[in-house]
Amino acid sequence: MSLLWQCAILLAVVAASAANEDFNVDCEKHSIKVTWKVSPEVVEHAARLFLGHCVPSTFSVLPTGEGMATFHYNLNGCAIKKRVTGKKHIYSTSLTYRPNRKPKPAAISHHIKCVYIRPEGWIPPFLIPAYGSDWQKHIYSTSLTYRPNRKPKPAAISHHIKCVYIRPEGWIPPFLIPAYGSAEGHGGLVFHMALLNEDLTGLAKSSLFPLGSFIPIWAAVDQKDHQPLLLLLEECVAATTPELQSASLVYPIITNKGCLADGKTGNSRFLPRYHSSAILLYLQSFKFALGEEVYIHCKLVAWDPEVFDIEKKACHYIKETGEWELLDDPSQSDLCKCCDSSCKPRLKRGVDSEPQGLVQNSVLGPLTIVENSETRIPSEFVKYPTVEQVDWSV
Numbered sequence: 001m002s003l004l005w006q007c008a009i010l011l012a013v014v015a016a017s018a019a020n021e022d023f024n025v026d027c028e029k030h031s032i033k034v035t036w037k038v039s040p041e042v043v044e045h046a047a048r049l050f051l052g053h054c055v056p057s058t059f060s061v062l063p064t065g066e067g068m069a070t071f072h073y074n075l076n077g078c079a080i081k082k083r084v085t086g087k088k089h090i091y092s093t094s095l096t097y098r099p100n101r102k103p104k105p106a107a108i109s110h111h112i113k114c115v116y117i118r119p120e121g122w123i124p125p126f127l128i129p130a131y132g133s134d135w136q137k138h139i140y141s142t143s144l145t146y147r148p149n150r151k152p153k154p155a156a157i158s159h160h161i162k163c164v165y166i167r168p169e170g171w172i173p174p175f176l177i178p179a180y181g182s183a184e185g186h187g188g189l190v191f192h193m194a195l196l197n198e199d200l201t202g203l204a205k206s207s208l209f210p211l212g213s214f215i216p217i218w219a220a221v222d223q224k225d226h227q228p229l230l231l232l233l234e235e236c237v238a239a240t241t242p243e244l245q246s247a248s249l250v251y252p253i254i255t256n257k258g259c260l261a262d263g264k265t266g267n268s269r270f271l272p273r274y275h276s277s278a279i280l281l282y283l284q285s286f287k288f289a290l291g292e293e294v295y296i297h298c299k300l301v302a303w304d305p306e307v308f309d310i311e312k313k314a315c316h317y318i319k320e321t322g323e324w325e326l327l328d329d330p331s332q333s334d335l336c337k338c339c340d341s342s343c344k345p346r347l348k349r350g351v352d353s354e355p356q357g358l359v360q361n362s363v364l365g366p367l368t369i370v371e372n373s374e375t376r377i378p379s380e381f382v383k384y385p386t387v388e389q390v391d392w393s394v
Contacts, residue, residue, distance in 0.1 A: 217283055
């Protein structure tokens, strides 16, 4: 692993040196260390220097009158963003000097990035259930009963039966292995969509959702022998029919080439990726066709994980900042500014020459949203499974 860390350090230092010779970045095993030499004019405003949202760990004044700020923090702190591509873990944030408070822009800003090689078979911790040692086991259980009377009368005799097996090394939860709701798409790729349970540890056991609760939707593409792929949800709507028809009632969820529109009116978000070939949509149930069967229709696109543009993106609305953010690389969030207007390129090439990616239309459902006594949860009380809540250092 030390070689991998050295690779990450090299990448970060080269990037830093190219941008500004007065700061240096060290990417360590579970932390990041940034040293930044600032001018004498900035010294008296040292409290306005930030790495993400963190102030310097230490600050000293040099004999020249310049200042030396040192930031040394865990990778899972300071609002450091993490994204996972086919072979890399990429941590990114901003090094800024803000003489004025937000929303005024920073006077100085540098993009900071640490890149690590993704361990083989890695799974994000938030997908590992909190079962303690049971996570190392496969447990099958049922009941052995004698029922002289039919249900719902209880059994006269009942014994709990359990078989326990040690989990094979490298085992991955079944819903992460494309096997559910699959559909053969263009180019021989297999696409998948499924509803997950509340803990994101497996498939949902119920398709009934109270109004205002969250519906975790997982989608993936089986890469097989292809180069690494990025899965995008280009368009999604809820409808009352399994096939979209002119008479179908529809509710827009994702529009405008990857903009999560429901996140602006509600509290829906994309969750951090565990792999570029899969995406997790944390959809807040909405007031549409209450009590009726609802189907989620999505256009799935497999794309190059290193190339984003206004037509190939995953954008969600961050209510804390009042801005749209690109899920896979917040430093490129300008690509999401079109979400409030129209995400079409100014110069449109011919359809035949325009790369479209590998596309599949998928349908998930039926599910049912039911009214309850609670109102829709205000955004300030919503708890998302976010980067800050996950120990990414494992």
